[in-house]
Amino acid sequence: MKLSVDEEKCCGAGQCVLIAPDVFDQREEDGIVVLLDADPPAELHEAVRESAEVCPAAAIRLGEDV
Amino acid sequence: MVGASAAGLGTAEALRRKGYAGRLTVLGAEHRLPYDRPPLSKQVLSGAWEPERAGLRSRDALDALDAEFVLGDAAVSLDPEARAVRTAAGRTLRAEAVVLATGLRPRRLPGQDDVDGVHVLRTLDDAVALRGALERARRVVVVGNGVLGAEVAATAAASGARTSLVGLQPAPLSEQLGERVGGLVARLHARNGVRQYHGTGVEELVHEQARATGVRLPSGEVLPADVVVVAVGCTPATEWLATSGLRLDDGIVCDARCRAADGVYAVGDAARWYHEGLGAHVRLENRTNATTQAGAVAANLLGGDVAYAPVPYFWTDQFDVKIQVFGTPRPGAEVSFVEGDEEGGRFVAVYGGERTRAVYGGERTRAVHGGERPHAVLGWNMAKQARLHSRSLSTAGAAA
Numbered sequence: 001m002k003l004s005v006d007e008e009k010c011c012g013a014g015q016c017v018l019i020a021p022d023v024f025d026q027r028e029e030d031g032i033v034v035l036l037d038a039d040p041p042a043e044l045h046e047a048v049r050e051s052a053e054v055c056p057a058a059a060i061r062l063g064e065d066v
Numbered sequence: 067m068v069g070a071s072a073a074g075l076g077t078a079e080a081l082r083r084k085g086y087a088g089r090l091t092v093l094g095a096e097h098r099l100p101y102d103r104p105p106l107s108k109q110v111l112s113g114a115w116e117p118e119r120a121g122l123r124s125r126d127a128l129d130a131l132d133a134e135f136v137l138g139d140a141a142v143s144l145d146p147e148a149r150a151v152r153t154a155a156g157r158t159l160r161a162e163a164v165v166l167a168t169g170l171r172p173r174r175l176p177g178q179d180d181v182d183g184v185h186v187l188r189t190l191d192d193a194v195a196l197r198g199a200l201e202r203a204r205r206v207v208v209v210g211n212g213v214l215g216a217e218v219a220a221t222a223a224a225s226g227a228r229t230s231l232v233g234l235q236p237a238p239l240s241e242q243l244g245e246r247v248g249g250l251v252a253r254l255h256a257r258n259g260v261r262q263y264h265g266t267g268v269e270e271l272v273h274e275q276a277r278a279t280g281v282r283l284p285s286g287e288v289l290p291a292d293v294v295v296v297a298v299g300c301t302p303a304t305e306w307l308a309t310s311g312l313r314l315d316d317g318i319v320c321d322a323r324c325r326a327a328d329g330v331y332a333v334g335d336a337a338r339w340y341h342e343g344l345g346a347h348v349r350l351e352n353r354t355n356a357t358t359q360a361g362a363v364a365a366n367l368l369g370g371d372v373a374y375a376p377v378p379y380f381w382t383d384q385f386d387v388k389i390q391v392f393g394t395p396r397p398g399a400e401v402s403f404v405e406g407d408e409e410g411g412r413f414v415a416v417y418g419g420e421r422t423r424a425v426y427g428g429e430r431t432r433a434v435h436g437g438e439r440p441h442a443v444l445g446w447n448m449a450k451q452a453r454l455h456s457r458s459l460s461t462a463g464a465a466a
Contacts, residue, residue, distance in 0.1 A: 012449030013390070026453070030388070031388070031449020031450045049083055050361075053080065056104070056354045057102070057104070
């Protein structure tokens with residue numbers, strides 16, 4: 001799984017951090033998403049998929065094989 | 067799914083993610099593939115984004131969803147027992163379950179449809195039309211000082227138009243944020259050159275030869291404008307359900323599982339469901355609710371028993387300030403600043419919860435309080451910190 005985030009779209013809601021804290025964090029200064037792991041292990045794929053779907057800014061893109 | 071915006075799409079996606087392999091049909095009144103609305107009053111309106119960038123999913127992602135999108139055709143009636151939806155083009159769509167996600171329709175001022183130069187902002191087409199008008203506008207009046215009106219005023223002022231903001235609230239967003247923070251929003255707009263007329267409605271649109279030239283206030287004052295934006299709230303788009311027998315009362319009335327009738331669910335801006343945590347029927351007009359509620363509806367459609375009881379959340383961008391709100395600030399609530407301050411341009415405010423103070427510690431930061439628990443948390447350019455503090459909210463159920 002290759003993940004990417006669009007910092008310009010991110011609204012700082014932090015939903016992804018709640019769902020997949022091993023994969024996403026937020027910057028202290030403005031709350032924008034920080035991608036901790038662009039290629040997370042298989043057991044996190046479900047959580048990452050959910051993060052991408054519930055992201056209120058559609059700022060998380062999933063790569064292939066997801 | 068009746069409705070092809072965030073709530074309808076979100077339900078389809080959540081169904082697939084939870085393992086549903088059957089047929090999915092998504093019916094949309096607009097011709098466009100699902101797009102996102104929050105950028106319409108921000109990046110799309112400012113011209114920072116091309117309209118296409120507001121699209122919610124790539125073509126590939128939509129293909130992978132394996133849903134049939136029936137677009138450019140509005141639902142005109144529902145038979146809940148047969149779970150049959152009739153459309154304007156004469157289709158009849160039948161399904162085991164129907165999800166109602168038709169969203170909102172903007173309110174209009176009397177006579178505005180007969181006058182050029184008067185805009186609402188709900189759809190991508192609205193945003194593109196308003197964008198074009200703002201490029202030529204010298205004077206803009208925004209009627210309505212809630213979230214959308216204030217965002218549009220900020221975007222218009224930032225793009226160089228002489229902008230006035232008029233509305234019934236005593237300060238912009240004061241109904242949503244309380245008077246104290248609303249006052250800060252007013253100062254922010256004033257600093258950026260927005261003329262403001264709060265606590266007043268509009269008497270009428272003023273026009274010459276069916277072209278808007280301004281708005282008249284009840285005081286008699288006329289605010290001149292080449293472009294008038296009407297952002298005076300919305301009503302649920304439920305007219306098409308009038309003959310369905312479903313209970314409609316400022317939205318589609320649902321139980322705690324977001325169920326309106328057997329096999330019929332509602333999701334998003336048009337759904338008024340029973341929130342067990344708040345002990346009341348609520349309807350939330352915000353983007354985050356569309357997808358989180360979609361997840362609950364999808365779970366229930368697949369045999370789950372999920373009572374949907376979220377902490378409401380919305381955000382708004384006003385000039386260079388990003389405001390995040392968890393929970394619903396109550397009128398007159400005590401507000402305490404638990405991190406940062408007004409002068410520094412960044413803070414976290416907590417509503418309710420007497421004697422609230424913050425205990426710091428990175429991810430373990432939390433608000434500690436004696437007595438009543440806080441009911442809302444607001445971040446002003448402090449998104450992450452606000453989210454951390456929001457864990458202390460009483461509606462979240464967890465102990466601080």
